[in-house]
Amino acid sequence: xxxxxxxxxxxxxxxxxxxxxxxxxxxxxxxxxxxxxxxxxxxxxxxxxxxxxxxxxxxxxxxxxxxxxxxxxxxxxxxxxxxxxxxxxxxxxxxxxxxxxxxxxxxxxxxxxxxxxxxxxxxxxxxxxxxxxxxxxxxxxxxxxxxxxxxxxxxxxxxxxxxxxxxxxxxxxxxxxxxxxxxxxxxxxxxxxxxxxxxxxxxxxxxxxxxxxxxxxxxxxxxxxxxxxxxxxxxxxxxxxxxxxxxxxxxxxxxxxxxxxxxxxxxxxxxxxxxxxxxxxxxxxxxxxxxxxxxxxxxxxxxxxxxxxxxxxxxxxxxxxxxxxxxxxxxxxxxxxxxxxxxxxxxxxxxxxxxxxxxxxx
Amino acid sequence: xxxxxxxxxxxxxxxxxxxxxxxxxxxxxxxxxxxxxxxxxxxxxxxxxxxxxxxxxxxxxxxxxxxxxxxxxxxxxxxxxxxxxxxxxxxxxxxxxxxxxxxxxxxxxxxxxxxxxxxxxxxxxxxxxxxxxxxxxxxxxxxxxxxxxxxxxxxxxxxxxxxxxxxxxxxxxxxxxxxxxxxxxxxxxxxxxxxxxxxxxxxxxxxxxxxxxxxxxxxxxxxxxxxxxxxxxxxxxxxxxxxxxxxxxxxxxxxxxxxxxxxxxxxxxxxxxxxxxxxxxxxxxxxxxxxxxxxxxxxxxxxxxxxxxxxxxxxxxxxxxxxxxxxxxxxxxxxxxxxxxxxxxxxxxxxxxxxxxxxxxxxxxxxxxxxxxxxxxxxxxxxxxxxxxxxxxxxxxxxxxxxxxxxxx
Numbered sequence: 001x002x003x004x005x006x007x008x009x010x011x012x013x014x015x016x017x018x019x020x021x022x023x024x025x026x027x028x029x030x031x032x033x034x035x036x037x038x039x040x041x042x043x044x045x046x047x048x049x050x051x052x053x054x055x056x057x058x059x060x061x062x063x064x065x066x067x068x069x070x071x072x073x074x075x076x077x078x079x080x081x082x083x084x085x086x087x088x089x090x091x092x093x094x095x096x097x098x099x100x101x102x103x104x105x106x107x108x109x110x111x112x113x114x115x116x117x118x119x120x121x122x123x124x125x126x127x128x129x130x131x132x133x134x135x136x137x138x139x140x141x142x143x144x145x146x147x148x149x150x151x152x153x154x155x156x157x158x159x160x161x162x163x164x165x166x167x168x169x170x171x172x173x174x175x176x177x178x179x180x181x182x183x184x185x186x187x188x189x190x191x192x193x194x195x196x197x198x199x200x201x202x203x204x205x206x207x208x209x210x211x212x213x214x215x216x217x218x219x220x221x222x223x224x225x226x227x228x229x230x231x232x233x234x235x236x237x238x239x240x241x242x243x244x245x246x247x248x249x250x251x252x253x254x255x256x257x258x259x260x261x262x263x264x265x266x267x268x269x270x271x272x273x274x275x276x277x278x279x280x281x282x283x284x285x286x287x288x289x290x291x292x293x294x295x296x297x298x299x300x301x302x303x304x305x306x307x308x309x310x311x312x313x314x315x316x317x318x319x320x321x322x323x324x325x326x327x328x329x330x331x332x333x334x335x336x337x338x339x340x341x342x343x344x345x346x347x348x349x350x351x352x353x354x355x356x357x358x359x360x361x362x
Numbered sequence: 363x364x365x366x367x368x369x370x371x372x373x374x375x376x377x378x379x380x381x382x383x384x385x386x387x388x389x390x391x392x393x394x395x396x397x398x399x400x401x402x403x404x405x406x407x408x409x410x411x412x413x414x415x416x417x418x419x420x421x422x423x424x425x426x427x428x429x430x431x432x433x434x435x436x437x438x439x440x441x442x443x444x445x446x447x448x449x450x451x452x453x454x455x456x457x458x459x460x461x462x463x464x465x466x467x468x469x470x471x472x473x474x475x476x477x478x479x480x481x482x483x484x485x486x487x488x489x490x491x492x493x494x495x496x497x498x499x500x501x502x503x504x505x506x507x508x509x510x511x512x513x514x515x516x517x518x519x520x521x522x523x524x525x526x527x528x529x530x531x532x533x534x535x536x537x538x539x540x541x542x543x544x545x546x547x548x549x550x551x552x553x554x555x556x557x558x559x560x561x562x563x564x565x566x567x568x569x570x571x572x573x574x575x576x577x578x579x580x581x582x583x584x585x586x587x588x589x590x591x592x593x594x595x596x597x598x599x600x601x602x603x604x605x606x607x608x609x610x611x612x613x614x615x616x617x618x619x620x621x622x623x624x625x626x627x628x629x630x631x632x633x634x635x636x637x638x639x640x641x642x643x644x645x646x647x648x649x650x651x652x653x654x655x656x657x658x659x660x661x662x663x664x665x666x667x668x669x670x671x672x673x674x675x676x677x678x679x680x681x682x683x684x685x686x687x688x689x690x691x692x693x694x695x696x697x698x699x700x701x702x703x704x705x706x707x708x709x710x711x712x713x714x715x716x717x718x719x720x721x722x723x724x725x726x727x728x729x730x731x732x733x734x735x736x737x738x739x740x741x742x743x744x745x746x747x748x749x750x751x752x753x754x755x756x757x758x759x760x761x762x763x764x765x766x767x768x769x770x771x
Contacts, residue, residue, distance in 0.1 A: 029739035031523035032541075201524040226685070234722070235684040288741040334673065338734045338742060342671050346736030349520045352669060355694035 031349035033284045037198040041205050043267050043274030045194050049097050050187055057180045059090045064173050081149050085249055088142050092256035095216045096264040099208035101186035105179045115241045116143035125164050130171040140172055150246035200349040207350045214341045215354050217261055221333040224254050228319050229326040239319040250315040255308055262301040286347040297339045304332045364414040366587045371407055380440055383693050385713050387442040387706050390757060395439055406433050420469020431456035443699035447663050448588035462487045484623040491598050493633055496556040501640040501661040503552030510651060512549060515541035516738035517667035551575055559599040572596050646761050652768040654703055670701030670735035676718050679726040686714055702735050704765045711752035729753050743768055
């Protein structure tokens with residue numbers, strides 16, 4: 001008798017569970033869906049990240065040779081400045097790749113610690129302080145070069161040409177060149193790992209990409225816009241803290257950055273639109289306030305880009321003369337952060353891990 | 363406990379949790395709690411380690427357990443963002459143990475004559491611990507009878523997906539019905555295990571289930587010492603004869619008895635409080651998983667996967683407002699908890715109000731929050747009403763009507 005009851009119970013439960021259809025994309029989140037990440041990861045690795053990093057290395061190599069020829073007076077300062085601008089703009093396009101090999105090289109921290117600390121920079125040049133492995137140095141990378149090429153070069157051309165300054169510049173350029181070369185070499189072996197890490201756990205490639213995208217966007221919101229505009233600094237404007245205060249191509253840099261995170265979100269590469277995060281959101285039918293989440297995100301990207309393009313002068317100029325428009329951009333960025341950092345990870349069943357807890361959870 | 367304390371010290375968590383934060387969150391009613399400095403905390407930790415050791419060997423038991431209870435509870439009250447149900451359970455066990463004669467038999471106290479040796483024990487002392495365990499499990503089970511857990515299989519769906527690459531168990535987690543199956547099993551375990559442990563016939567099987575269940579959850583989740591505590595404390599359900607059989611292997615066979623004696627008044631009061639706390643949420647109109655009113659101290663474990671963003675705007679009278687950088691004031695772990703719990707949002711807003719009034723020499727300002735919380739794999743929703751000046755609110759037992767309702771719960 002008891003066995004019979006047991007059999008009935010087991011049978012019934014099996015029937016109930018097998019009648020539960022495999023959940024499909026209708027559930028609105030990735031963990032209940034049958035989405036296959038293969039095409040997505042392939043598109044990001046083969047069409048976006050690896051070519052992007054290679055382009056940057058090429059761009060950087062030609063900048064490096066510009067510098068070498070400048071030293072032998074074969075190139076003018078203007079040519080050097082153009083080279084720096086190109087590299088700086090190209091750099092904006094790879095910032096979302098800050099995981100795996102790029103993260104191990106601390107590339108963002110070494111290439112773009114802004115604003116540049118000019119006092120430290122002057123000190124480091126005189127003392128030949130070229131140990132770039134130390135953390136939290138604000139006298140290195142592209143911001144230091146921007147200061148030297150545009151700031152000091154204009155006012156104090158002699159000091160720029162001293163042997164010590166040139167050595168320091170060479171050290172920065174060589175350091176970044178070595179790092180990007182290592183990143184590209186490492187990606188050769190990392191690629192298989194990247195493609196195989198499907199899923200939603202913290203070490204999955206999807207999680208790494210979503211975290212990197214957010215980290216980069218949050219830096220833009222806080223450092224590129226929030227601090228100069230005063231929105232985060234008691235309302236006190238600090239126009240000189242924009243990303244490139246001397247050359248004043250901050251607007252182009254920010255545009256490049258926003259455009260790059262947008263294309264990264266879409267999975268767009270030079271030759272076309274591949275499987276991207278927007279397709280995943282569409283597949284799981286994620287929506288917010290009755291419109292598709294991906295549409296909401298893209299519309300807001302367009303709004304931010306349009307706002308930035310509407311500034312007639314430089315970003316610095318806009319902060320000084322029409323800050324309310326920069327505050328408006330900041331508000332759009334705050335809205336975007338909710339989309340990118342709260343909505344998207346939640347429906348993708350991914351945790352934002354780049355700021356994390358000590359201790360246990362329950 | 364000794365192990366847990368040493369682990370916390372060794373991981374350097376003491377500095378991260380108690381020393382580094384500029385602002386500490388308080389439990390309701392404890393906002394005046396004085397916070398001791400870094401060296402005092404290390405002294406307290408050392409004292410707790412000694413106390414835990416003394417408790418284990420039964421030396422100066424009554425003093426040690428009292429000190430342990432006070433010290434450990436103080437540390438738990440230090441910063442409410444560290445609240446975990448199993449730390450609360452440790453506080454409760456420690457409290458109850460103050461009044462139990464745990465130093466009467468195999469203890470140094472008994473050997474040295476500090477405590478009068480006794481081999482008899484009053485039944486209520488055993489029943490009290492059993493009841494406490496029963497309360498933990500049963501309320502944890504009742505909390506899982508929410509449609510979110512039992513129908514939507516959330517947040518287990520998220521957590522199983524994260525672990526689908528695990529060896530052996532991973533292939534099980536990938537099955538389409540795994541989340542709902544595990545949700546039902548989890549709820550059933552919590553609801554019924556106490557009763558199966560209670561009855562002699564089912565007890566051995568139930569205890570094996572306890573061990574297996576807690577070992578699985580231990581391997582799956584970052585839940586510290588909780589599984590170990592439950593596995594060990596559940597031994598109390600076994601009969602006196604069973605305990606004696608094992609104790610006899612220590613060489614001494616006491617001729618002990620359990621004599622019935624009614625529960626002392628304090629124990630009855632204690633149990634009543636333990637029964638009321640978990641159901642206090644019934645007095646609130648808000649959604650328990652969303653606004654978390656009556657959530658803590660209620661054995662609501664593992665019920666939500668939440669993340670939030672909370673940006674505060676300070677608006678001095680007659681001046682443009684500005685946003686606060688939370689990282690200037692809070693540690694990452696504090697910010698994470700603050701952004702998803704309304705009472706923390708309010709406490710932090712009040713702190714910001716005081717801070718900016720002082721540093722900017724202002725008398726009148728308002729604090730607003732733009733907060734968004736995402737729950738269990740959904741898109742985020744606005745959490746606290748963004749147009750409310752938080753400085754005009756007071757935290758109280760009353761319902762927090764300034765938290766917006768979640769449209770889907």
